[in-house]
Amino acid sequence: MTAQMQQANRHPFLRKIDSIALFKPSEAEMAALSAMPMQVAQIDAYQDIVREGDRPARSFAVLEGIACTYKSTRAGKRQVMGYHVPGDMPDFQSLYLEVLDISIATVSPCRVGFVQHEAVRALLRQHPRLNEVFWRATLIDAALVREWMLNTGRRDAYARMAHLFCELITRLGAVGLAPDRTFEMPMTQPELADALGITPVHVNRTIRDLKMAGLITLRSRRLTVHDWDGLMSAAEFDPTYLHLRDQDAS
Amino acid sequence: MTAQMQQANRHPFLRKIDSIALFKPSEAEMAALSAMPMQVAQIDAYQDIVREGDRPARSFAVLEGIACTYKSTRAGKRQVMGYHVPGDMPDFQSLYLEVLDISIATVSPCRVGFVQHEAVRALLRQHPRLNEVFWRATLIDAALVREWMLNTGRRDAYARMAHLFCELITRLGAVGLAPDRTFEMPMTQPELADALGITPVHVNRTIRDLKMAGLITLRSRRLTVHDWDGLMSAAEFDPTYLHLRDQDAS
């Protein structure tokens, strides 16, 4: 793989850094980020990238595709607690928390870029201002989980589903992946069940209700939102918690 | 208030820093932490310390008492997503995330210590190694929320309640506040309902079930665990996610 391809591959990651920083990163900082040794890998759908209990020596960025963070009950029940779109670094926490408390799996086929912790540490030592950027990124991830928690704890299935769709449309829209409020949603209904804390059967019925309310259509994994305001209000969706610069999903 | 009292007041905070750091903090670092200007305040029970939407210029540490983080639905339903014991800095995130996505309230009367963000920034600039310590603290907070999310999403009321009791006993035990697996639990049943994502009535029935199973007793806000192993196994409790040095609750 050529250096140029590597450069192209890490583009979503660099964009994300830029969008999270509260200051304009210098040329030197961006160059250092680009120069970090990154091992790019293509991973099939439904594969674990890291697992609860691991003690990774590297973190990764999603470059293409959608991944998810989840935890499992001993009884084998799964709870998905976040989806990751291109640019995200979902296990960055492992830089400072030796043993992972979560698993991360691909939902669609993904291209991911691994970076050794040692390289990140060196980068942060060299460019201390970047500390704050990565720290902010982990704080924003935490804010998303909290919103999901409110969702699962205090909203019914209908509102939860609507909320999830709002979040996905908004986040994908922010990286240009949801034109016309439409995107290829790789999650199956059993997977959505794991994300919402309900059963697959109930996911099905809830989607049916959302369709009948005229808010969305969903056929062969293609979701489009017809009534954005209606969906947002069914979900009580307020995108503030996403901490996006540009909150327009169009 | 004398300097000495201030020193005594911030003791739980210093202990927490020490317990989170992966290295042994130097004398200079501990001295700098002690020297941070801290405004100590006594706050009644059931008061908001900060509110969702705030843009605080300071963070605080709980020095005495128990506080909780929560978010509310527009319909007014509350979801508590974590309790804070002495030593915790529950809104440290506001140092890097301008607008708060959570509210934090006292559950019992609390003594809290406020620290200006500017002072924290100066401290971190002066002692860069401490960055990692505070970062770790925010990452651990996030791990707790994720465990709660698994709890609310994928366990029934009985296991959830057991899990919450396990966590509280363990965390309070770690700071010496739960001798004999007993402590004064200031939360009322309606408040527990907000933490577990169920209704107050159901909290009552679930507590009744836990009592009848011989796992706990709870009278006039005094909780004692009689069958720790039984409670842990009802909860599927594994304290790893707490990232404590010393996981003994005795």
Place this chain on the structure above:
DNA sequence: CGAGGCATTGAAACTTTTCAACGGTCGTGG
């Protein structure tokens, strides 16, 4: 073309909520 898993639907069971009522406790003010 066949197999496996996803999507869909019905019906019954179960968990949890809602509504309602009542006794107890605690703090406040008369």
Place this chain on the structure above:
DNA sequence: CCACGACCGTTGAAAAGTTTCAATGCCTCG
């Protein structure tokens, strides 16, 4: 010092939301 109000704790019964079990059709991929 007692009475009152407010809220917590407790219980019952009915309703609602969600799960479970089961069956069937469909899509997709090898």
